[in-house]
Amino acid sequence: MAKTGTARIRVGSAQKGQPTQVRALILHPxxxxxxxxxxxxEKIPAHYVxxxxxxxxxxxxxxxxxxxxxxxxxxxxxxxxxxxxxKLKMTWEDNQGGVYTAEADVKLG
Amino acid sequence: MRVATNQNTGRRSFLKVLxxxxxxxxxxxxxxxxxxxxxxxxxxxxxxxxxxxxxxAAVGTTDMTEGNVSIEAPTIAENGAVVPITAxxxxxxxxxxxxxxxxxxxxxxxxxxxLGTGRAEVAxxxxxxxxxxxxxxxxxxxxxxxxxxxxxxxTIGGCGG
Numbered sequence: 587m588a589k590t591g592t593a594r595i596r597v598g599s600a601q602k603g604q605p606t607q608v609r610a611l612i613l614h615p616x617x618x619x620x621x622x623x624x625x626x627x628e629k630i631p632a633h634y635v636x637x638x639x640x641x642x643x644x645x646x647x648x649x650x651x652x653x654x655x656x657x658x659x660x661x662x663x664x665x666x667x668x669x670x671x672x673k674l675k676m677t678w679e680d681n682q683g684g685v686y687t688a689e690a691d692v693k694l695g
Numbered sequence: 696m697r698v699a700t701n702q703n704t705g706r707r708s709f710l711k712v713l714x715x716x717x718x719x720x721x722x723x724x725x726x727x728x729x730x731x732x733x734x735x736x737x738x739x740x741x742x743x744x745x746x747x748x749x750x751x752a753a754v755g756t757t758d759m760t761e762g763n764v765s766i767e768a769p770t771i772a773e774n775g776a777v778v779p780i781t782a783x784x785x786x787x788x789x790x791x792x793x794x795x796x797x798x799x800x801x802x803x804x805x806x807x808x809x810l811g812t813g814r815a816e817v818a819x820x821x822x823x824x825x826x827x828x829x830x831x832x833x834x835x836x837x838x839x840x841x842x843x844x845x846x847x848x849x850t851i852g853g854c855g856g
Contacts, residue, residue, distance in 0.1 A: 605813035618822075636736050646731045647811035653741040655796065655804040657777045657820035657853075667813025 588613050591686035595676055597666065599695050605665040608640070608648075612678050612686060618654040635660060637679040642692070643672040668692050740803050746795065746830075749802040753793050754832055759840035764792075764833045766845040775823040776853030782807075782817055784833040784841065789815035791834040798827035822853040 593612040600606040612635070619632025632654065640648040648664050666674065671693045678686045740752035750757050767781040782792050792815060794804040799822075807817045815833060823829075826848045833841045 603813070637733060639731070639733060641731060642811070644731075645811065649734055649808040649810060650805060650817075651734070651736050651741075651808075652805045653801065653803060655799055655801070655822045657822055661779075661818070661820050663781075663816075663818040664807065664809075665812040665814040665816055667811065 590614055591678070591684060593676065593678065593686055593688035595674060595688050595690035597674060597690050597692050600666075600668050600671075600692050602694050603667055603669055605667045606692075607663055608666050608674065608690075609661070609663045610638075610676055610688070611659065611661050612688075613659050614678070614680065614686075616654065616656055616658045616660060631682075633680060633682055635678045635680045637677075638662060639677045639679075640664070640666075641675045641677075642666060642668060643670070666692065668694065670694065734808060737803075737806065742801060743803060744801060746797045746802045749795060750793075750830075750832070753795075753803050753806065754834065754840055756840060759832060759842045761842055761844075763841040764831050764843035766829055766831050766843050768829055768845055768847050770846075771848045771850065772823065773850050774853060775825070775849040775851055777820050778823050778847060778849070778853070779820050780818065780829060782831040782833075782843075784815040786815065786833065786835055786841065788836045789833045790836050792817060793832040793834075794819075794821065795830040795832070796821065796823050796827050797830060799824050823847060823849045824852045825849055 596609045598606045614635050615633055617630050617633040621630045623630055634654050635652055638650040674690045674692050676688050743749040743752045763786050764784045772778045789809055791808050793806045795802045804821050809815055828844050828846045830844050
């Protein structure tokens with residue numbers, strides 16, 4: 587089974603200055619803190635991604651703030667309008683101190 | 696519906712790729728991560744109960760114009776735990792978009808900051824406890840707020856379940 591925090595980014599074909607779609611997925615339980623373990627009856631502690639950051643060539647281009655109401659294994663898409671080829675780095679941070687990153691190359695066509 | 700179907704297909708093949716290759720990590724190619732200060736996570740707004748209070752805490756006002764914002768989401772969601780949603784605006788000066796589910800215990804779901812995206816469009820999947828309107832608010836750089844609303848019928852609730 588794949589591990590919490592395993593992440594993947596896909597970037598569409600990019601043209602200079604044109605918005606291109608970025609799609610990102612991370613494996614994460616997104617536990618609300620309200621669910622009970624069916625076996626023990628005990629509450630499962632909240633464990634969810636709160637912050638997503640995207641940096642393109644070291645510059646912040648996008649950020650997201652999430653509550654517990656984002657679904658398990660969160661999917662996210664947004665746009666990027668690159669002026670040059672470069673590297674997109676994404677970071678996901680959860681409420682238990684977990685920090686996960688993934689990178690993707692962006693090449694202008 | 697068409698968009699939702701495409702996204703699901705995309706996600707499935709995406710998951711396969713994930714399993715096969717894992718995260719793409721190219722250590723050594725980049726300089727050490729630059730510390731870019733993050734925008735503060737809006738804890739208080741996320742905890743607010745009731746639509747009006749949540750919106751006030753999240754956006755700072757409930758005074759907004761209807762229009763210039765669209766929501767793509769299924770009319771009927773079979774599983775409230777995973778409701779695909781795309782929020783977009785045709786305005787070119789959107790700095791932030793907020794997503795709310797009116798009847799969730801805490802209605803404020805997420806916000807997205809367009810810092811250099813070139814287009815105000817985001818997609819994700821959200822949890823809905825019951826049938827409810829979804830509301831998306833777009834804030835522009837000139838301090839205005841625009842809003843759209845779409846009812847989604849949920850057959851199996853997805854909060855805490």
